[in-house]
Amino acid sequence: MSRTLGLCVGVAATILLLAEDLKAAAPNKLPPGFKLCPRNDPTTSSCLEEAISVALHELASGLPEFGIPTLEPLEIPQLSIGDPNSNAPVNLKINFTDIRIYNISSAKSTNVKLDVDAFLISPHVEIDSIYAEAHYKMDGRILLIPAKGEGKVVFNLTNLHGDGAMTGEKIMKKNKEYLKVNDFSFELNHLDKLVLHFENLFNGDKTLGPTINNLVNENWMEIWSQLRVPLQEICGYSFREYARRLFDKVPLDDVFLVKAP
Structure with a gap:
């Protein structure tokens, strides 16, 4: 099992453990806020576009009755990049x-x-903006300049697009x-853009810290190329x-109606 795959499994297991702690009942209907769509109907695709967006909004605060924890924020225990x-x-x-x-x-x-x-x-799926925060520990070089630090980091992602594919089987x-x-x-x-701000670089050095942050953001595509795959697998x-x-x-x-409502 790869390191990234192991992390993904760990995240999934965390979600399941949180859900078990909720000790939820077992409903057999979608919550009232969800939108139902017909199957095999000319309107199905457009209906699902709205239904998925509505479902994500409903999941923001979680669904205790289904054993589903909150989506806002989506919490990830750990992620590493760099070779x-x-x-x-x-x-x-x-x-x-x-x-x-935040803002998924x-x-x-x-x-x-x-x-x-x-x-x-x-x-x-398209998201106008995402905000994230984490604790970081960094060591390495950027354009031959040493970079080292540990503390809080903030991410801002602009105009993020993705494609999902859910597969299953009837039982x-x-x-x-x-x-x-x-x-x-x-x-x-x-x-479109990734902006990062690392606090406490070089133990808070007021000259080196801003220099490294500027270099990181000038080369954000290099950082994103390493973040993208583990992040999409975790999601x-x-x-x-x-x-x-x-x-x-x-x-x-009761999820995909045989006839249009």
């Missing part, structure tokens, strides 16, 4: 811990495709058809566990 053997101009080994990501619930979905029989649902429980979610892959494929694993909790309790016909 100590790299000769790249930006060669920073950074360990992030206690990561909290504001995402808008477009161009949603659904195949209920397969089962496959694939949305395109029977209590004479009703349910969806067993098998996987949720997620690819982050567009970002995919997290959303898979959210979806499993939801679809495990609600019959398929």
Whole structure:
């Protein structure tokens, strides 16, 4: 198992443990705030675009009755980037811990495709801005300049786009058809800008700290190229566990209606 995959599994396990602690009941209907969509209908795609955005908004504060913890913020225990053997101009080994990501619930979905029989649902997702904060420990070089520090870091991401794909299979429980979610892959494929601010670089040096922060932000695409893959895998694993909790309790016909409402 890769280091990133192991981290993703750990995040998923954390979500499940939090959900178990809630000791939720087992409802068999979606909460009133959710939007229901028909299957195999000309309006299905446009309906799902709105339904996914509404669902993310509803998940912001969690769904205790489904054993689903809050989405705002999305919490990630740990994430590391950097290759100590790299000769790249930006060669920073950074360990992030206690990561909290805000504003995911504001995402808008477009161009949603659904195949209920397969089962496959694939949305395109866009988020205007994301704010995140974490604790960091950094060591390395950027453009041959040493960079070292430990403390708080703040991220601001602008105009983030991604494509998701949730796959599953139909199963029977209590004479009703349910969806067993098998996987949720997620690819982050567009970002306009990443701005980072590392506090306490070189123990708070007022000259070196701003210099390194400026260099990091001038070379933000190098940082993003290392953050993107582990971040998208963690998001995919997290959303898979959210979806499993939801679809495990609600019959398929009460999520994707046989007839339009």
